[in-house]
Amino acid sequence: MEKKLLSFVHALRHGGLKVSPGELMDALTSIATYGIEDPEQFYILLKATLVKSETDGAIFDLAFRLFFREEAEKPGDLQKPDSSTGFGTSTDGSGTGKAGMGRASRALYEAVTKGHSEDLISMAEKILSGLDMEEDRVDQLLFQLKVKMEWFMVENALERGGEEGQENLQLLKDLEQYIRYRIEKILVEKKGDQGLKDLLTEENLMEKDFAALNEFQVKEMEKRVARLAHQLASRYSYRFKASKSGRVDMRRVLRKAARLGRTPEKLLYRDKVMNKPSMIVLCDISGSVSVYSAFLLQLVYAMSRRFHDLKAFLFVDEIAEITAQIKTNHMREGIGQAITQTRCSRLGISNFGQVFELFNQNFGHILDRKTTVIILGDAKNNWYPPRQEELKLIAQKAKQVYWLNPEPKEKWNQDDSIIGLYGKYCQGVMECRNLDQLEQAVRKIM
Incomplete structure (x- = not known):
């Protein structure tokens, strides 16, 4: 058991958990004291000794399933015996029945609405057996299975089915979770230790590119950003x-x-x-860069008590202030609305030189020697004039300027990237693609 536990801890570290030797000794001591006969108690003991924060729970659960569960567990309503809800008999095309569905979606709809959990598992297993497992990403395999089961048509029908539809939708979500667990098991059985490492590395949110997050990981990342903000906000200078x-x-x-x-x-x-400095954040929202800007804004605004004054701007080839929009709404929703609704683009492609010129013309008066300016952007200027003198003017008025670049370093200063030209006027230029890099950057700036 000691050898397996050491391998388990090694796997947790691949997933981004920082497990110290002392915590490992605590886990071994607790196991020696209470034993491993009770599976639930064994799970609780390991989680209590090895996991330091709630946000690390998902990685721990994934590793625990793959190491210590022989079969994929059935979540929620899938554990209940088959039942019939009586819902789903409508075929009148009203939006709550089977009208317009294909053969696969009709079968899935019937099984879900009648609570036939065993039928649901059998259907999923049949599709799983025919999937090409050469694709080693869980999300891609899950998507392929959903397409074959005509999943999305059923999901849409249940979402429009009122209260009973919502209850049945939960059963469908439980089935999705079970299928995810099964795919994980299959990949580990197929690829062994390397498959295990790949799965945990894929779920390591500290080092995962913000642009590569799936829907579930985005929600988990928002929790981690909020936790990080709380930690950083309490570290005053x-x-x-x-x-x-x-x-x-x-x-x-x-x-x-x-x-x-x-x-x-x-x-x-x-x-x-x-020391409570003033902060100005300029965020590029062209193309995929908007994802990185969203997380930076969430982090900075969650730390707002750390600053004397905080102002935020979005830009593409024009610039607009969004400070009021964020302050008058719930932070996450306010940032999302600002990114999707703010008009700061005429042609839809970045023009950093023009943006810096517009900032100096319209907002240059808010800069002083107590102001820190953070710019997030890939510095791809699309061959427009760089107008670096405008950034120089910003740097002369402000206390310090930092540039966070979501592009990999090996792509800097290639093609239309001119980060080297702008970096001359910054106290620091840092790669910022994931939570680990974002944390390091903000710690350095603060």
Whole structure:
């Protein structure tokens, strides 16, 4: 068991969990004390000793399933015996029945609405046996299976089926979860340890490209961004300033004594005050770059109490401020609406030089020596004039400028990328494609 547990911990690290030797010793001690006879207790013991945060629970559960579960578990209603809900008998084309469905979707619809969980599993297993497992990505294989089962037509019918439709939709979601577990098992059986590492690496959200996230991973990533923001927001920096009380400022006292040639009549004091800078964020939302901008804005705005003032702008070839839109809405929804609805593009392709010129003309007055400017963009200027003097002007007015680039470093300064030209006026230019890089960048800036 010790050897298997060591392999298990190694797999967790592939998934991005930081498991220390001390935590591994705690796990071994708990197992030695309570044993492994009770599967549920064994799961709880390992999770309690090896997982430090709620956001790491999904990776732990995936690794635990693959290491210690012999068969794919049946979630939710799939564990219940077959039942009949009586729903789904309509065929009148009203939007809640089977009208217009094909053979596969009719069979799936009947099984879901009548609660025939065993039939659902049999149907899924039959399709699984015919899938080409050369594709080693779970999401792609799951999508192929859904297409063959005509899944989306059934899902659409249930979504329009009222309260009963929502209940049946949950059974369909449970089936999807079961199929995902089965695909994971099949891939590990096929590829062995390498398949296991591939699955866990694929789910390592700390190092996964924001643009490659699926629907479930986006929701999990938002939780992680919120947690990271909470951690970073509590890490304040401080500076000293002159005050009427507090610590004696010996440097100033000695300097005054040297100037006067005698001991000053009054001592000079200093006090520690919290440093809350002003922040301006400029985010490119052209093409796939908007995904990276969304996560940066979520992180920065979740840390808003950390700043004296925070303003956000979106740009493509024009620029628009979205500060008010985010502050007057729920943060995540506000950012999403701003990215999809804000008009900051005339031609639809990036023009950084023009954007910097427009920013200086319309918003240059808000810059001062306490302002930190963060620019997120790939610096692909589509062969337009770079107008680097406009970025230089921003850098001269602001305290510091940092550039976060979602492009891989090996693609910088190739073709129409001019990040090297703009980087001359920045205190730092950092690659920012995933949560790990985003965290490192924000820590450095703050």
